[in-house]
Amino acid sequence: MKVKEHLKQFWNFFWHSDSIWSWLLNIVVAFVLIKFVIYPLFGLMLGTGYPIVAVISESMEHGLSSQQLCGQQFISYKESFNNYWDVCGKWYENKNISSTQFQDFPFKNGFDKGDIILVLGKKPKNIEVGDVLIFQAGKPQPIIHRVIKKWEQNGVYYFQTKGDHNSDTISTFLGEHEINQQRILGTGVIRIPYLGWVKILFVQLVSPLGITITK
DSSP states (O other): OHHHHHHHHHHHHHHHOOSHHHHHHHHHHHHHHIIIIIHHHHHHHHTSSOSEEEOOSSTTOSSOBTTEETTEEOSOOOOOHHHHHHHHHHHHHTTTOOHHHHHTSTTTTOOOTTOEEEEEOOOGGGOOTTOEEEEOOSSSSOEEEEEEEEEEETTEEEEEEEOTTSSSOOOSSSOTTSEEGGGEEEEEEEEESSTTHHHHHHHHHHGGGTOOOOO
């Protein structure tokens, strides 16, 4: 009987109390559920260990960042696919990717810092040029860029990627000139705008305390 009373008191405290301790407990429980229940279930359903990623850079944006787009400087710029292609299209055309092909790609208008991307596990042989690839590089966080080349060598698939906003493929610290299939975490399938800012702001908040956030 005492156990039942204690459970009832805890339930009232958890759901109905407005105290700071009740709010803190709700936050902890929500974090545990998301981290250890919802996130793994999503991963199981989508076939990847990274079912949800937050976009933490501007590398896939089709608008200006620091007055730049694809390595070119602008004072003003109106965001549209045609304007994007006028600025960045030559690079893709040199890789035999036309404007018509690009418009059939997933996320043809890119996506923004602060977005959430749902990730689907995909066999390397089924990944195509134009897909948005999530892969491991030399950083704690995975990278999310577009596939612009695919090839097979000795039974292993390799990919080259590029951020839509960037002027070129980055080989130095990302190694995206040659991404082998072991580095692949999945492909982006759904964009949820702005929700990723929750994670970004939290990381910025704890960074001055010397805390590193990794997945």
